[in-house]
Amino acid sequence: MNRLRSLVLATLLLAGAVTPAATQAAGCPAVVNSRVNAGWSSYRSGDLPTARQEFEAATRRCPGHVGARTGLGYVALQSGELLAARRWFNGVLQANPNEVDALVGVGLVAWREGDLPGVHSAFTRVRRLAPDNAEARDYLARLPEGVGPAPKRPALVLPDTTVYPARTRGDRFEVRTTRGWQPFYIKGVNLGAALPGKHPSEFPDSAIYARWIAEMAEMGTNAVRVYTIHPPQFYRALHAYNRRHPDAPLWVIHGVWIELPPEDDFDHPEWEGEFFAEMRRVVDLLHGRADIPPRPG
Known part of the structure; x- marks a missing residue:
């Protein structure tokens, strides 16, 4: 996967997708601008050492040159020097917060680091500044659902008394209805987290x-059982169906996924803490109050 990302990035950059809006810098000698232009020519031809030399020579003569500093960021990025690349791009943005090419660079660094919220933040800013920017459109489209700021929701108000929609009584389940508690015989379907024949991370x-x-529902099911947290589109689809069928909803029986504890020690404090944290995440998401970043698996 990392090799694929590197190849995609290399193709994008070497094809000339990144074109600094301004390589000229006020107050800098003309020879500096010439070296910056030469640096970008070398960069686009794949000659990174020469590009670095040209950009560094330009910054020695004119330290604030945006084109040279941005170029050094992209050379560092192409060379796998992610910390240096981020430092160059952030330095440009400190002086020029709306410099689109540096923002694109920040987004590409975040992509290489696997920082999906960072990708979303950087390319969302790029799209606001340059709505037709191809890199912003491409990388935002690659992001899975759920990346980005949490939605605004009203403050949580707990009821005075605990109200629950289902319960066990004796050897049976019951659900609360307008006629009171009624027996509920489960006719359920187990639903896995991935498409048949696809990679586990390729969600429907x-x-x-x-x-x-x-x-x-057509086959007479009244409940769906899931063993782990699903992507947001599952819960939206289930909620939409139940709103359309209030008299015959599909109930959800939600499991909590957890790996086995170290050395099968079910009293292990870290394992137990994560188990309870996952329970809380499931309860929160079923009530529409969970903000869960994308995660593998």
């Missing part, structure tokens, strides 16, 4: 979830 989209849920 909203349309597929909506179709599956409708087909479950």
Whole structure:
């Protein structure tokens, strides 16, 4: 995966996708601008050592030259020097917060680091400044659902008394209805987290979830069981179906996924803490109050 990302990035940059808006710098000698232009020519031809030499020579004569500093950021990025690349790009943005090419560089560094919220933040800013920017459009489209700022929601107000929609009584389940508690015989379907024949991280989209849920209901199912947290589109599709069918909703039986503890020690404090944290995440997401960043698996 990292090799693929590197190849995509190399193709993008060497094809000349990054073109600094201004290589000229006020107050800098003309020879400096010439060296910056030469640096970008070398960069686009794949000659990174020469590009670095030209950009460094330009910054020695004119330390604030935006084109040279941005160029050094991209040379560092192409060379796998992510910390140096971020430092160059952030230095440009401190003096020029709306410098699109440096913002693109920050987004590309975040992508290489696997920092998806950082990718979203940088390229969202790029899109505001340059709505037609191809890199912003491309990388934002690659992000999975759920990346970005949390939605605004009203403050949590706890009820005076605990109200619950389902319970066990004796050897059966019951659900609360307008007629009081009624016996509930579960006719459920287990739903895995991935598409058949696909990689586990290749989740269905909203349309597929909506179709599956409708087909479950058509076969007489009244509950769907999931063993772990699913992507947001599952919960949206289920919520949409239940709003359309208030008299015959699909109930969800939600599991909590946890790996086995170290040395099978179920009293291990770190393992137990993570187990309870995952329980809280499941409860929060079922009530629409969870902000869970994308994660593998």
